[in-house]
Amino acid sequence: MTRTVYLNGDYLPEDEAKVSVFDRSFLMADGVYEVTSVLGGKLIDFNGHLVRLERSLNELDMEKPEAFDELLEIHRKLVELNDIEDGLIYLQVSRGSAGDRDFAFPDPELVKPTLVLFTQNKPGLADSPAAQAGIKIISIEDIRWGRRDIKTVQLLYPSMGKMMAKKAGCDDAWMVEDGAVTEGTSNNAYIVKGGKIITRHLSTDILHGITRAAVLRFAREAQMEVEERAFTIEEAQDADEAFITSASSFVMPVVEIDGKPLGDGAPGSVALRLREIYLDESRKVAI
Numbered sequence: 001m002t003r004t005v006y007l008n009g010d011y012l013p014e015d016e017a018k019v020s021v022f023d024r025s026f027l028m029a030d031g032v033y034e035v036t037s038v039l040g041g042k043l044i045d046f047n048g049h050l051v052r053l054e055r056s057l058n059e060l061d062m063e064k065p066e067a068f069d070e071l072l073e074i075h076r077k078l079v080e081l082n083d084i085e086d087g088l089i090y091l092q093v094s095r096g097s098a099g100d101r102d103f104a105f106p107d108p109e110l111v112k113p114t115l116v117l118f119t120q121n122k123p124g125l126a127d128s129p130a131a132q133a134g135i136k137i138i139s140i141e142d143i144r145w146g147r148r149d150i151k152t153v154q155l156l157y158p159s160m161g162k163m164m165a166k167k168a169g170c171d172d173a174w175m176v177e178d179g180a181v182t183e184g185t186s187n188n189a190y191i192v193k194g195g196k197i198i199t200r201h202l203s204t205d206i207l208h209g210i211t212r213a214a215v216l217r218f219a220r221e222a223q224m225e226v227e228e229r230a231f232t233i234e235e236a237q238d239a240d241e242a243f244i245t246s247a248s249s250f251v252m253p254v255v256e257i258d259g260k261p262l263g264d265g266a267p268g269s270v271a272l273r274l275r276e277i278y279l280d281e282s283r284k285v286a287i
Ligand code: PDD
Pocket: 035, 183, 184, 185, 186, 187, 188, 206, 207, 208, 209, 210, 211, 212, 245, 246, 247, 248
């Protein structure tokens, strides 16, 4: 089946959807994005992703695409057209194509944003074998720019981080700045010590994960103790357990950091419980 994608108002076969070579996301990484998961044909945490998208656009003085108010409908239509039971929807807004290369932003009256959405079919996304086994991570230096709270398409360093992890026989990397873990290459990072869940506080240093917000809410509702503060790799290696969260991995246990197994080297009970709660509760309110 050929995938149907959305581009600026049109639903098109993927090989017919074309964006200009002058598009600013291509030339300048001048674009923002969101990834929303689909479980049982329904969207998980859709409103959170929409609110963050609007914030990213505002922070970069980027116009809202004309179809902003129709985004729920567009997501749903792509799920239907592509017959997605479980998977992901990727959305990208760029500042558009000014028909040439120029560092200055184009006049928003003349140049409209480019809006692209496509689906990724991932049957059984919530039953991933990685969640049973847990993942291994390495630590790397965080050399990204200073506005990581904006979800831009500048993903070269996170991509390099994944490759460094792969080369080391691991699954992902946690980034470290001034001695403390910021976040994973495409996820938020957590440790658990003495039953307490510790994750870095919100600031411009990390992306304000939509899954993070939901998981911390569920944890507090379940009377688990949560502390939002920075932690070091040494503290993480000494923790009882660790995990990551994101729209694509939900809650994923971490079992090894820089070659050191955590606890007994198996996924921890807090991570597994939070994964179950997150999946159950999110499915209930999926739209
Ligand atoms: N990444 N931190 C970073 C750097 C991220 O790229 C992501 C998401 C997160 C988690 O955010 P959320 O819970 O809202 O998905 C944290 C997406 C999944 C991606 O780039 O594919």
